[in-house]
Amino acid sequence: xxxxxxxxxxxxxxxxxxxxxxxxxxxxxxxxxxxxxxxxxxxxxxxxxxxxxxxxxxxxxxxxxxxxxxxxxxxxxxxxxxxxxxxxxxxxxxxxxxxxxxxxxxxxxxxxxxxxxxxxxxxxxxxxxxxxxxxxxxxxxxxxxxxxxxxxxxxxxxxxxxxxxxxxxxxxxxxxxxxxxxxxxxxxxxxxxxxxxxxxxxxxxxxxxxxxxxxxxxxxxxxxxxxxxxxxxxxxxxxxxxxxxxxxxxxxxxxxxxxxxxxxxxxxxxxxxxxxxxxxxxxxxxxxxxxxxxxxxxxxxxxxxxxxxxxxxxxxxxxxxxxxxxxxxxxxxxxxxxxxxxxxxxxxxxxxxxxxxxxxxxxxxxxxxxxxxxxxxxxxxxxxxxxxxxxxxxxxxxxxxxxxxxxxxxxxx
Numbered sequence: 581x582x583x584x585x586x587x588x589x590x591x592x593x594x595x596x597x598x599x600x601x602x603x604x605x606x607x608x609x610x611x612x613x614x615x616x617x618x619x620x621x622x623x624x625x626x627x628x629x630x631x632x633x634x635x636x637x638x639x640x641x642x643x644x645x646x647x648x649x650x651x652x653x654x655x656x657x658x659x660x661x662x663x664x665x666x667x668x669x670x671x672x673x674x675x676x677x678x679x680x681x682x683x684x685x686x687x688x689x690x691x692x693x694x695x696x697x698x699x700x701x702x703x704x705x706x707x708x709x710x711x712x713x714x715x716x717x718x719x720x721x722x723x724x725x726x727x728x729x730x731x732x733x734x735x736x737x738x739x740x741x742x743x744x745x746x747x748x749x750x751x752x753x754x755x756x757x758x759x760x761x762x763x764x765x766x767x768x769x770x771x772x773x774x775x776x777x778x779x780x781x782x783x784x785x786x787x788x789x790x791x792x793x794x795x796x797x798x799x800x801x802x803x804x805x806x807x808x809x810x811x812x813x814x815x816x817x818x819x820x821x822x823x824x825x826x827x828x829x830x831x832x833x834x835x836x837x838x839x840x841x842x843x844x845x846x847x848x849x850x851x852x853x854x855x856x857x858x859x860x861x862x863x864x865x866x867x868x869x870x871x872x873x874x875x876x877x878x879x880x881x882x883x884x885x886x887x888x889x890x891x892x893x894x895x896x897x898x899x900x901x902x903x904x905x906x907x908x909x910x911x912x913x914x915x916x917x918x919x920x921x922x923x924x925x926x927x928x929x930x931x932x933x934x935x936x937x938x939x940x941x942x943x944x945x946x947x948x949x950x951x952x953x954x955x956x957x958x959x960x961x962x963x964x965x966x967x968x969x970x971x972x973x974x975x976x977x978x979x980x981x982x983x984x985x986x987x988x989x990x991x992x993x
Contacts, residue, residue: 597881603843604874609652612871613843617835618654621826625658625801629667632765632797640788640800642773644808645828647975648868651803654828655769658801667765668694674775680783681719681744688712688755695762704761710735711754718747745783752787756796765797773804774811774961782815789822805974807964830865839867840874849884858891866976872898907981910962921953922962925971926982932972
């Protein structure tokens, strides 16, 4: 719908805006006041959970997209809806150097004790606890010094092979059977999945495949950078048939207007059309940037309606805040060679760029001479390859940040 035509951009009081009432809360994984443009993904999540409740097989979901598009927000929303419907959830966040088993074991322990408290006939929950004990011993995981109780023995012959994909499959099947016994669904949510190595991704995929074959009430909902589909395909050739890979991208102009105007209207204030257009132009519709601009524009405005001049006045503050936080935290992790490669990409423009063009910007005659640096930047989640022979930033507007950073360095020298 047209924001200005609907009246969303034109209502409001005229009093000074109170920062305490600011509806925008930019942050890592923080839910925006209006979750617009994501209905299809959330509906897919609802269908997945309802089909599993009815014991009908359904493909799990792996969300992919650049940083700042709201993947974590969607994971949190799906988890919230799952819990509201009575399902049980596990939430993991992968990171560089963290092992899948180390992240998973304490969460599974908590969930199994939670299932045990539900009571009911059968012994699937108790067996799953024994399988977990076997898994922990097999992969040598520390679970924070916690004990399981003297009466829980390892389940011999299950999850004790020392082979991750075999043992993880045993653990997932035991956990899913325990959920079925308690008439619930288990939802495993994993953020930043691209940080797992091929061995761990392969184990997750194989275990999920076995769960689907057995038609058990267990779902995987993951999220990662755009490299994730390729990584899963490399780990297991059948991954594309096992998962849906919805791409989470920038919002459209209309959706971006709604994301800004509706929270302001709900706070009994207003924003005019040119101001909305300027915010969209500055943010290119990326949800995290919309929240940053909305937050700072509200705090900069003297009164309602918020105007184009308010947005222009707030933009310098937003840019500085992004440079010092959102962008800088990633930039500071890089080696000098990695920074030089990103500088070359930024000088070529937003991207994607041919690998050979980047190499030539760095003074090399072939792209093989930058292959090691390229791999390190991909491993750090700074760039990805949208198609063979191309490179792009994983962080929206990062080329503009690089140009600002380089200007400051030039001015200081």
